[in-house]
Amino acid sequence: MRAPHYREFLEHRPKVDWLEVHTENYLESGGWDAHVLDQLRQDYPISLHGVGLGIGSAAGFSESHLQRVCATVRRIDPVLVSEHLCWGAVQDRHLNDLLPMPLTSDALLLVSERVDRIQQALGRRLLIENVSTYLRFRDDAMSEAEFLAALSSRTGCGVLLDINNLYVNQHNHGEAAMAAFDVLPRDCIGEFHLAGHLVTADVLIDNHGDRVAPAVWSLYREALQRFGPVPTLIEWDTDIPALEILLDEARQAREIAATVQALQHAGSLVTAQSRMSAALFDARTEADAVPLFKGDAQQVSQRIALYRGNLSATWSKTLAAAYPVLQALVGEEFFDALARAYGKQHPSSDGDLNQYGADFAGFLADFPHVADFPYFPDMARCEWAVHRAHYAGASATLDATSLAAFTPEQFEQARFRFHPACCLIATPWAVADLWLAHQPGTTAIFPTDMAMDNFAVTVRPHWRSALLPLSRAGHAALDTLQRDGTLGDAIDAALAIDAGFDLAGHLQQWTSHAVLVPANR
Known part of the structure; x- marks a missing residue:
């Protein structure tokens, strides 16, 4: 929050998540600046960002300045309070700059004592910001990130990570900005700063006077991936632009953070679930999934095996419900092995298990262990048609009374x-006869020769799906009707095969089994 934008905030309350101000601009409780802040803090969370404590000043730290900061914090009640890792005074000579700290153990001891004192006076956690510098001390014993990590560990303070400052120091000192992400603990980061900088022939200057540079946006994305969503501030202190520009920068930061967070959540879930899924399909990939879970590795492995067994059992149970005759033909043990092999090649693609198994006929046609039973694929097609007839939609059917009302023309x-449950079947194998012979209470005889043409239609006359055997002529007639032929065309097709075709008998059979539905014409 800068003075040129006071009026727009007071009059329009633009939509931003929060505001940060320099603490030293609001130490006085009276005056225009204090009045504006008192008004805005009613509608916006406020962060106080100090630039004058000089917590690293060995002989120039001001206790009275600290007390003024504490009074301001009590008056404003900010959501965050922060300062810089720097020094700025020697005795009573204030340089009013953020000067670089020696990164030594002595300096760490001093700053730790200061941060403890400040946090005790404030009664809250303090965030300490990494600063941009143009010099590094010869006696430095650690990186700035290592210094801040140690400071946080000793005092419990947080870190305000200025992404632009990391980039500036990377250029000015050859320090790897990304290295700081590996050093700083995830839970110590309380805020991010983003800002523009000035490029000169010798150094980058952290002037907070331009839009965020593309390279800094890239670092910001990396920081979000490492530390997660953190309150983020756009700083702009020199050549302050129209508020719309700052709002646009904030919008970009918000969108980047939202995108990274969404990708992280999706990515971590996808990775974990993909690894477990792979382990359920193939025990050889289990080593990738075991580390995802708590507990002893052997125990985790055993319990993954339980889920793997559940998956195989689901495949077998579901396929047995759709293909009971095939299960009876090969036996339960072999059928379970078939189900496992099929499931690995054709995993379920629908939450509705009643849809599972549609490719079983094609699988059997290519499965070498059933090559001696060439009729199995057609048996599977027949059973799948009966299975799906059970779930077909309802429809008004054609009855004898309706037919009797027709004139000859x-x-x-x-x-x-066709009724939605009806599906024509034509096969060179006696699979329809074999299916009928396996039905409870049947009088049908098991076929002695499987190499025999069979014709049938699936039906569901009274809510129970079944196969209705057809003659070759009857099949030809229904096939003609299915292809939108007239009843006259159907009769001609049947008579071409069987001159003695009994139309009345077939019509009675078709109507009693609810094969035909009136056409919508």
């Missing part, structure tokens, strides 16, 4: 649709 030209 209407009868000849009549067209019909």
Whole structure:
């Protein structure tokens, strides 16, 4: 918050998440600046960012300045309070700058004592900011990030990580900005700063006078990935632009943070779930999944195996419900092995397990261990048609009374649709006969020769799906109707195969089994 933007905030309350001010601009409780801040803090969370304590000043730290800061904190009740890792005075000579600290153990001891004193006086946690510098001391024993990490560990203070300052120091001193991310503990970061800088022939100057540079935005993305969502501030202190520019910078920061967070959540979940999924399908990949879970590795492995067993059992149970005749033909043990092999090649792609198994016929056609049973694929197609008939939609059916009302001309030209449960079957194998022979209470005889043409149609006349055997002529007639032919066309197709085709008998059979539905014409 800078003075040129006071009026716009007072009059329009632009939508921003929070505001930060320099503490030293609001130490006085009266005057225009204090009045504005008192008004705005009713609508915006406020952060106080100090520039004058000089916590690293060996002989120039001001206790009276600290007391004024404490009074301001009590008056404003900010959500965050921060200062800089720097010094700025020698005795009573104040230089009013953020001067570089020697990064030594003696300096760490001094700053730790100061931070403890400040936090005790404030009654709250203090954030300490890394600063941009143009010099490094010869006696430095650690990096600035190592210094801040140690300071946080000793005092419990947080770190205000200025991303632009990391980039400036990377250029000015050859320090790897990313190295700081590896040193600083994740839970110590309380705020990010972003700002523009000035490029000169010799150094980068942290002037807070321009838009955030692309390289700094890139570092910000990396910081978010390392430390997660953290309150982020756009700083602009020189050549202050129109408020719209600052709001646009804040918008970019907000969008980047939201994108990174969304990708992190999705990425971590996808990774964890993908590893566990792979382990359920293939025990050889289990080593990648075991570290995801708490507990002893052997125990975790055993419990992953329980889930793997559940998956195999689901495959077997679901396929057995759709293909009970095939299960009876090969036996439960072999069928379970078939189900495991099928499941690994054709995992479920729908939350509705009643849809699972549609590719079983094609799988059996290519499965070498059933090559001696060439009729198995057609048996599977037959059973799948019966299975899906159970779940087909309802429809009004054609009855004998409706047919009797037709005139001869209407009868000849009549067209019909199939009931949704009906599916025609034509196969060179006796799979329909075999299916009928496996039904409870049947009188059907098991076929002695499987190499025999079979024709049938799936039906569901009374809510129970079944197979209705057809003659070749009957199949030809229904096939004609299915292709939108007239009843006259269907009769001709049947008579071409069987001159003795009994139309009345077939119509009675089709209507009693709810095969045909009136056409919507």
